[in-house]
C-alpha cells in the first residue's frame with residue numbers, strides 16, 4: 483500500500499493501551515478511531531489513554547456506527563470479552579480484525595457463530611486473525627521448532643508464571659483464583675475460560691499434518707497457605723492460589739499437542755511444578771527441542787515487569803495488521819501467514 487493503514491483500536495485495557503501506543507508510533511499505520519467500553523473513557527484523547535506525549539485529536543467513542551463509517555482497514559480488537567456481533571459488524575463493513583480476545587481459529591465458537599463470521603468476512607472482503615503471547619507467539623515458536631525435527635511426537639507449551647501483577651480480576655476469577663478449590667464446576671469454568679488454548683493446539687496439529695480426534699482438559703488446583711492482598715483482588719488462605727492445566731489434543735491414544743499453564747498468584751502458593759518464569763516450549767521427537775521464552779526489561783525500562791508482558795501480548799496482534807490486511811478474506815491463522823516481525827525504529 484502506498485499510504486498508511488487506517489486502524490481502529492478497540493478498548494484500551496492492559497493490552498489495548500499497549501497496542502494503541504504502538505499504532506501511534508508506526509509510520510505505516512494511522513490511528514483513525516478508538517472504541518471505549520467504559521463511559522469514563524468516551525471523549526478522551528487517544529494520547530491520554532496510552533501515555534503518548536502529544537494529543538492525537540482522535541477521541542475515544544462508544545458509537546460503533548461512527549467507527550464503522552471511518553472506512554478503516556483494520557481493527558486491533560482487545561476487549562475483555564469478545565462479541566460475535568461486534569466482530570461481524572467490523573468484518574462485514576470492510577474492517578479486517580486482529581484480535582487478542584480468545585480467538586485463534588474460532589474453533590470454540592458455535593457452528594452458527596462461526597458461519598456468521600465466515601459470511602461477514604465474505605461480504606466485507608476481510609479477514610480475522612487472533613494471536614497474543616500465549617496463545618500466539620508461543621505457538622508460532624513451537625511450530626517453527628518442529629521444523630528442526632525428522633519426527634515429531636508431541637509439542638508441549640506451558641506458560642509458567644506468577645501472574646499476581648496481571649490486573650484482570652474477572653479473568654483471574656474465571657481461571658479459578660480466589661475460589662474454594664472444591665467449588666462445583668470450577669474445572670469446567672477454567673476449561674471454558676482457557677479454551678482458546680485448545681484452538682491453538684488444533685492449529686499446531688493441523689500445521690504438522692494431523693487432524694485431532696479429540697481434545698481433553700485436565701487441571702490441578704493448589705490452595706493458598708495464607709492470605710494475599712494483590713490490590714485489585716485478594717487470594718484468601720485455602721482458596722485457589724495455583725492452577726496447572728493442559729488442553730491436550732489426541733490422535734488415537736497419542737497425545738500429540740498440549741497447550742497449558744502453570745499459574746500462581748499471591749505469596750503463599752507452592753505450584754505443583756517449579757515456575758520457569760516464562761513460556762516453556764518443548765518439541766518431543768527426533769531430536770527433542772526445548773526453549774524458554776523470557777520477556778525481559780531493556781536497560782531504559784522504568785515501568786513494571788508486567789507492563790512488558792502486556793507489550794509482549796499486544797504486539798503479535800498489532801504487528802500482524804499489514805499481513806492480515808493483505809491476506810485473502812476469511813479466517814487466517816499463524817499457520818497461514820508469513821512470519822510476523824516487528825519493526826526496526828531508527
Ligand SMILES: NC(=O)c1ccc[n+]([C@@H]2O[C@H](COP(=O)([O-])OP(=O)(O)OC[C@H]3O[C@@H](n4cnc5c(N)ncnc54)[C@H](OP(=O)(O)O)[C@@H]3O)[C@@H](O)[C@H]2O)c1
Nearest residue numbers: 493494495496497518519520561562583614615616617650
Ligand atoms: N493471547 C494472549 O497471550 C493473551 C494474554 C492476556 C490476555 N489476552 C486476552 O486479551 C484481551 C484483553 O485483555 P486485557 O488484560 O487487556 O483485559 P482488561 O484490561 O481486563 O480489559 C480490556 C478492556 O475490555 C473492556 N471491558 C471491560 N469490561 C468489559 C466487558 N464486560 N465486556 C467487554 N469489554 C469489557 C474495557 O475497555 P475500556 O478500556 O474501553 O473501558 C477494558 O479496558 C482479553 O480477551 C484477554 O483474554 C490474551
